Structure formats: structure tokens, C-alpha cells
Amino acid sequence: MIRAVPQEPAAAPAPAPAPPAEGRRSGRRRDRRGSGVRERRRLETHDRIVDAAAELFAERGFDAVSVVEIAQRAGVVEKTVFNHFPVKEGLVLSADPPMRAALLHAVATRPAGESVAAAAGTFVVRAMTMLGAPEAAEGVAAMARVVRGSRTLQAREREILGEITAALAAQIRAETGADDGAVEPELTASAVTALYGRLLELARDRALAGVTGPALADELRTAGRRGLSLLQFGLAGYAKRR
Template identity: 40%
Template structure:
């Protein structure tokens, strides 16, 4: 990555992180793009250059993780399956869940605020589904590009849907748990265990998919 690209990436992350912090503290509807720009110390036009809509700002972290999952599969070492690479990257993610498990009550409040915003907003739910679909499409393209087999576009779609299906199911589980009345003190451990079980469920079918296809 060149210096210019690195600076653009850093600026995008800075704006996205600032917006996400404000959304988590005050709620999606109570934060304006102008306020995000002011907090990030950039112009409003700069924010819109990186994020065309306010919903794009909200999902910047979510989409970054999706891109990282796809990249983990795309750059996996020879001999590693697509499933193993996807699982390795997903299980390396902790974020707010790890802080909640460590007893950080502020992290739990933010986690609940963010998920309540999504649960209460059809627009955000729709944007989340579009983001997931884009991630599946990207992973499907990466997998299909590895082979010239006539039916590989179909197999790649099946594999991409299955792998991101685990991610989607875990997101839904976390949302249900943090919005309930119970205290999810061990939610990070619970999610990791559920992820392991989910990947085990897929493993017989996908264990050898993509092995030996990258040189």
C-alpha cells in the first residue's frame, strides 16, 4: 500500500471510529454528520467523500470486519481451507464483547445502545443486510476466481453463503442477548463456543474446500 492509500485508509478509519463512538454514546438519530466532522476535526465534505450516507458511517466498522474476513480467505496460505481461514479471522475478533466480559459496564451500555438502535430502525437493518450481501458477493468472487471449474461459481456461492451465515447467526445471537434483561457477563466466551460449534457443523462439507487451490 502506497503512502497516499495509507493516509486515505487512516482518515476513513478515523472518521468511522469517531462516528461509531458518538452513535454508541448518544444514539443514531441524535448525531449529525456535522457533529461527526467536528469531532473528527475534518470538514463535512470530507466525511461525505468517504461515507456517502449516515448509514455508511454507522456500518463502517462492520464492513471493515467483513472485508477482513474476505481478505483472510483470499490471502490464506497454500494448504489451508477457506473455512479454516475464515474461522481463524472471525475467532480473532473480540472488541466490545471482550470488554464486557472483563467487567466494563461502559462497553455493555454501548453494545446495548448500538444494537437497540439497529433493532429499532428498519433503515439500519436494511443497510446491515446490504452490507452482509456485499461481503458474501466479495467472498464468492474471491473463491470462484481460484478455479476454472464450470460449476465453481455455484460452489463458491454455497461456500460463501455458509461461511457468512455463521457470522450472520452470531450477530443475531449477540443482539438478542444484549437486549434482554440478563447480564451477558460471559457473552464473549459463549459466542466463541457457538462459533466453534457452527464451524464444526460445516466442517464435514467444507473441510477440504479450497485446499490446494492456491499456489
């Protein structure tokens, strides 16, 4: 039987919409080792653009900053910014977040007898709990301020969540052989990504309120486990009228 409450994970990948800022920087430095001169310069330019954008967005908000201003702050021309980021929103939200590939992988590699809801939901809870890591606090709060201050980014984030939902539903449909009229793949995928979206917003709410570290991780884990229980065992017993 699948447990409604998973064991505490030893480690899990952090989701893309709110990665720890320091983790992103160290990752880029690792990528440079062994690279050629041209590639190192490209990565350095990429970093300058990202850092310049982050500074400007924090100062004035996403919608009030132009790509020209980002280029000037980074010491490059506008075309260079677009070479690295075809759309401005890409400076904040990845068009192909690692979250999508990791979620699909968790579902595809789940053990025999485990449901899609259990595998995907457990992955989401573990990943979101990682936002309680001390080094993630600044990144979560900064992302919350930037995204919530921009209707453009909020709309793009909803689009990305919809794309993840569609990708998961397609994988479920392919695995189960469900026909085109079956509603189960989309319902399951939508429930999983709804849990992800709600935990992300909870993390942002609490980070902005100054809750970080183990306290935030505990809140996310507790809320996530309640959501996971509903995913696994359904809504039949939830909110019955008395």
C-alpha cells in the same frame, strides 16, 4: 486433518458492525499523533460528529434524528456532516467494514491443506468471541439498540453482509478457477457470512440481556464452534429424522 474445534485464539480483530466504543476513540487519538494542524482539526470534527450522532441516536433512535440535528449538536453545518459521511447510515455502519478485508486476508493467507470454510469460519469465530471483551459490552449493547430500532439500518446491514458475501465468493471463484455456473463459491461464502450474522445477533441478544465479559465470550465461542463444525464437515449428519 483440520480440527472442527479450533484452539482458543490469543487475539483477533473485532468485526466492524459492533466495535468497542472505547477502542474506536483510542484509535482516533493514535491517528492524530504526528498529523498536521489541518488533519487534526478534521479528525476532531469527525469525532464531534460521531459523538453527537451517537448521543442523539441513543436518545431518540436513528430514524427520528435528522442530519441537521446532528450538525447542530456537533457545532457544524449540515454540509460538513455530509463531507465526512456521504450517507446518514455511515454514522453507524461503515460502507467498507474492516471485517471484509480481514476476512479476505485470512482466506488468502491460509496454510496449504486448509479449506476456505475452515479458514474463514475460524476467523469469524475468533473475531466474534472478542465481543465478549469487557470493554466491548457497552458498544455491543448500544449498537444493538440503535440497529434494531431502525429498519433503515437493518436493511443497510443486510446489504453490507451481502457485499461481504459477494467479495468472498469472488475470491473463492478466482482462486479455484470455478466457472460461472458453479454454485460452490456462493454457497461457501453464504455459509460463512451466515455464521457471522448469527453470532452477531447472538452477541446482541445476550448483551442486551446483561450477559457480558467471559460469559458472553464462552457462549459465542461454543455456538461458533458448533457452526464451524457444520461448515467444515457438512450438514449430512445434522437434524436427521428419527
